[in-house]
Amino acid sequence: MTDTDVIVVGAGPTGLMLAAELRLAGVGVVVLERRPRINEVAKAGGLGGQILHVLRYRGLLERFEAASGRPRPTPQFPFGGLHVDFTRLAEPPMEALLLPQPRIEAVLEEYVRECGADVRRGHEVLGLDEDPAEVSVDVRGPDGAHRVSARYVVGCDGVRSRVRDLAGIAFTGVSYPEVNRLAHVTRPPSVTLREDGDYEAPGIGLLRSGYTQTDHGMFAIASMTPDELTVYTSEEDPDTYDDEIPMTVTELADSIRRVLGADLPLGEPITMTRFTYHARHAERYRAGRILLAGDAAHRFPAGGVAVNAGMLDAVNLGWKLAADVAGWAPTGLVDTYHDERHRAGARTLMHTQAQVALRRGADPAAEALRELLSELLLDEDPVRRIGRLIAGSDVTHPTPGLDQHPLVGTFAPDLPLRTAEGTTTVATLMHTARPVLLDLADREALRETARGWQDRVEIVTARTDPRPADALLIRPDAHIAWATDVGEPHDTAGPALRDALTYWFG
Structure with missing residues (x-):
């Protein structure tokens, strides 16, 4: 046992x-x-x-x-420099x-x-x-x-x-030679955040927000909040380092000097990390x-x-x-x-x-x-x-071998719902991590089709405006396993629902 x-x-x-x-x-x-x-x-x-x-x-x-x-940072993110x-x-x-x-x-x-x-x-x-x-x-x-x-x-x-x-x-793939250092630090008073989003720093002058390539690597600076700086360097570094030893402000400052060719004032560290990049897949x-x-x-x-x-x-x-x-x-x-x-x-x-x-x-x-x-x-x-x-939100999980509604495989939208017990949302229904058959058109025949799975599938009747489908079968990971068009007759929707229930839930 x-x-x-x-x-x-x-x-x-x-x-x-x-x-x-x-x-x-x-x-x-x-x-x-x-x-x-x-x-x-x-x-x-x-x-x-x-x-x-x-x-x-x-x-x-x-x-x-x-x-x-x-606060949530401004939705601006790096992509390949x-x-x-x-x-x-x-x-x-x-x-x-x-x-x-x-x-x-x-x-x-x-x-x-x-x-x-x-x-x-x-x-x-x-x-x-x-x-x-x-x-x-x-x-x-x-x-x-x-x-x-x-x-x-x-x-x-x-x-x-x-x-x-x-x-x-x-676990095959490749490794890249650069050492990357990334830190969030408080913004020292001597580094000015300009209205256009760029920076002024003593001894350097204008520093453009975002990435700057130099002969010695890459440097980046940005602000997720006005009182902080996000600073990044990437350089080919012959020295080895131990993952278990935290990076220091001194180590980051030395890397900035090598890459940028100048000293950048840094405030107090908030988070600091270093890493090398690999492309490997099991x-x-x-x-x-x-x-x-x-x-x-x-x-x-x-x-x-x-x-x-x-x-x-x-x-x-x-x-x-x-x-x-x-x-x-x-x-x-x-x-x-x-x-x-x-x-x-x-x-x-x-x-x-x-x-x-x-x-x-x-x-x-x-x-x-x-x-x-x-x-x-x-x-x-x-x-x-x-x-x-x-x-990672563009990934869909279609049901192989079954007819595919456009919603099948996508992440279920967080619809506002009205039920006999009151108001709720799709997100709330997923708190328990159980499969859900969401009947949005009061279709008793579809609910009856699912009765044989009610020990493992929640059956919920609700209304939403506008409704994206008459009914949705939602997996515990919140991806849609089956959907039926508004007004689709039961002689096609019912068997398709039964097939999807059987495929995913036994």
């Missing part, structure tokens, strides 16, 4: 988000983390993109906003919340412990044994070596994943009862996407493992995790590698490409498309 249902290896944002999703579904979960405490080196400076919407759909976003306590300005769009496709990664992990860990997850710090995975029914994990913890078994093991243990190596999953996200998520499955050569992608992996995987543990998962459901998120990872890898070409090119052709893209980014449609790419 197994000790728990699922073992999650790694207590970073991906592993903790997965543990939360599993606990919402009532699944037993043990989280094994080799570090005895949260790593205070802030590898990420916040949350951004589609995961913000997912957290709102889980009722968790307010926790992170309270932990941040800072360019700045993409979303401020002209009524609904920016990309937004961010400023919160250093140690605080992200602290908020998530507090939540998953409230949900009943068993988080064990100071427990390092040494080995794995898998048979057709379970996986046994050899662990070295504070009290010595021991073994834990589960139905599944998920490696959320980062770029040097022990789980991935033990499972024999290839050959597969599943090997039997062993799965990968987050940095263990993918590395992207651009900032601002890794935490978002990893936590979205977790939300996609959690309900599928829970369905298998509960015994109602249809054949192949867990495999759809690889199909969907590997495709999403490949898309993120595509646009982040395109950013490498944009920022590394130093010849006239590269300058022409940057100039052309800068012109395109003056138009709303390209800006919106790039924003959805960065946010």
